[in-house]
Amino acid sequence: MRSVPRRPLLQATLALPGLAAAGLAAPGGAGAQPGWPNRPVTFVMPVAPGGPGDVIGRPLAQHLQAALGQPCVIDNRPGAGGTIALDYALRSRPDGHTLVVYSNSTYSIAPHLYPMPYDNATAFAPVALIAQAPxxxxxxxxxxxxxxxxxxxxxxxxxxxxxxxxxxxxxxxxxxxxxxxxxxxxxxxxxxxxxxxxxxxxxxxxxxxxxxxxxxxxxxxxxxxxxxxxxxTSRTRHPLLPDIPTIEEAGVPGFESATYWAMVAPAGVPAPVQARLAEELLRWMALPATQERLTQAGFLPIGGGPAALARHMTEDTAKWGEIIRARGIRIA
The missing domain is CATH 3.40.190.10 (Periplasmic binding protein-like II)
Incomplete structure (x- = not known):
């Protein structure tokens, strides 16, 4: 592979038997699109290499490479609040060979601060919610x-x-x-x-x-x-520093904030491909080694299929848009 609230660590949506409830087939039941993948799968990441995104992107790429039988390539494209990476991904064919692993700084925040030639809500298909980093x-x-x-x-x-x-x-x-x-x-x-x-x-x-x-x-x-x-800043204490209270516990009711990580694909990706990707991503997240790796790096694994991610993206985008407008935040 080359470089080009206390909420449970894993929610119920992460359990593989629960995939059907998330709108996905059970393990082995999500039939892949015929001929997919037939070439390397690219992970477009809106961050520079060597940062927190690598903790998620690289081991996930390794898992998918083994599961799909095709190379998974990481393509780091930082800049402009992540919009450079999203724009690049949208120029690709929506056939499941180009995916985006992003944080909410890119998806939920950037549209309120940068001119956007597209609407995130319709330009991308949700695949899976991965983790938060409070x-x-x-x-x-x-x-x-x-x-x-x-x-x-x-x-x-x-x-x-x-x-x-x-x-x-x-x-x-x-x-x-x-x-x-x-x-x-x-x-x-x-x-x-x-x-x-x-x-x-x-x-x-x-x-x-x-x-x-x-x-x-x-x-x-x-x-x-x-x-x-x-x-x-999370609604629950962090397992790495469990003695430190939440902001809400310490006197600011209703406060919650975290950097969220998720995977999306360009809109139009075939439904069987979307389902298979979500299935494999949630299977990877259910591995004890994955949970340990993410937790030790400061993440709180969440998990959730396309429907859960779609709800989260809508809520998160509205939340930060309100703060940006109310506080008069502008990019200089």
């Missing part, structure tokens, strides 16, 4: 707040005196912080960086005071003692 509210050790309630009290007492880092304007880390400020009635100053790693380094160095960081970065930085993790 973030942790982290502060530099110099901030006089050891808990989220203490941080909220500080922010309300001294608005706009603290700054928060993000991976960039419009990224999930940015919108999660905007949602947090909207629901908690607080204000901080935004300092965007070019990626999650530089933003994390800025917090560790004390250049900023707050950062919503994903679990892998948090675990790598906590031992040094330069940062504190106060709360997690």
């Amino acid at each position: 973030s942790f509210v982290c502060t530099h050790r110099s901030v006089p707040a050891a808990t989220l309630p203490e941080l909220l009290a500080l922010l309300r007492r001294e608005p706009e005196t603290l700054s928060f880092a993000t991976a960039g304007i419009g990224f999930t880390s940015h919108l999660a912080t905007e949602l947090f400020m909207a629901l908690s009635g607080t204000k901080m100053l935004h300092v965007p960086y070019r990626g999650g790693a530089p933003a994390a380094q800025a917090l560790s160095a004390g250049e900023v005071q707050v950062n919503f960081m994903e679990a892998a970065l948090v675990r790598s930085l906590l031992p040094a003692g330069h940062i504190r993790a106060l709360a997690v």
